[in-house]
Amino acid sequence: MLFTDVVKSACGMGQSAMGPFYCSADQRVFIDLGFYNELKNRHNAPGDFAQAYVIAHEVGHHVQALKGTAQKVHAAKARLSKEEANALSVRLELQADCYAGIWAHHADRTRNLLETGDIEEALQASSAIGDDTLQRQAQGYVTPESFTHGSTVQRIKWFKTGLNNGDVASCDTFQTKAL
Numbered sequence: 001m002l003f004t005d006v007v008k009s010a011c012g013m014g015q016s017a018m019g020p021f022y023c024s025a026d027q028r029v030f031i032d033l034g035f036y037n038e039l040k041n042r043h044n045a046p047g048d049f050a051q052a053y054v055i056a057h058e059v060g061h062h063v064q065a066l067k068g069t070a071q072k073v074h075a076a077k078a079r080l081s082k083e084e085a086n087a088l089s090v091r092l093e094l095q096a097d098c099y100a101g102i103w104a105h106h107a108d109r110t111r112n113l114l115e116t117g118d119i120e121e122a123l124q125a126s127s128a129i130g131d132d133t134l135q136r137q138a139q140g141y142v143t144p145e146s147f148t149h150g151s152t153v154q155r156i157k158w159f160k161t162g163l164n165n166g167d168v169a170s171c172d173t174f175q176t177k178a179l
């Protein structure tokens with residue numbers, strides 16, 4: 001679902017400051033067009049592929065919901081300290097980045113979608129929606145995407161892992177010792 005500024009979802013009231021998110025209760029990806037403008041104007045991450053990456057990351061969360069990964073993480077987090085729960089969130093988010101990379105891999109191989117500079121656009125967007133940026137924007141509403149996402153370096157690493165391997169098995173961010 002596309003929105004600008006405000007949207008109502010089963011996950012709470014969306015605000016343009018919150019950026020894009022996936023709401024598992026609705027099984028929908030919410031894409032804030034205001035956030036796309038911010039990517040372009042404030043974070044120097046313009047381009048169609050930057051936008052595609054954002055969608056692919058959120059669809060990655062949908063895949064996690066279909067695979068039951070999201071539910072497992074959610075249940076585990078309830079039993080953990082805040083710090084440990086955040087660490088699990090990071091692994092979930094980095095896996096969504098890796099899934100976005102898988103999408104880019106196949107978009108390139110099978111449909112020849114990628115143009116010169118596209119991967120750079122995605123990486124620029126990836127760093128723009130890293131923790132630092134998003135948490136600065138979070139303003140106290142329900143913000144599923146304001147949780148800890150991992151550092152810019154980690155996000156780029158996992159996007160590239162998916163991109164290079166094109167395969168879900170390479171995205172096991174939960175077992176790896178080196179995030």
Ligand SMILES: [Zn+2]
Pocket residue numbers: 057058061093096145
């Ligand atoms: Zn995410």
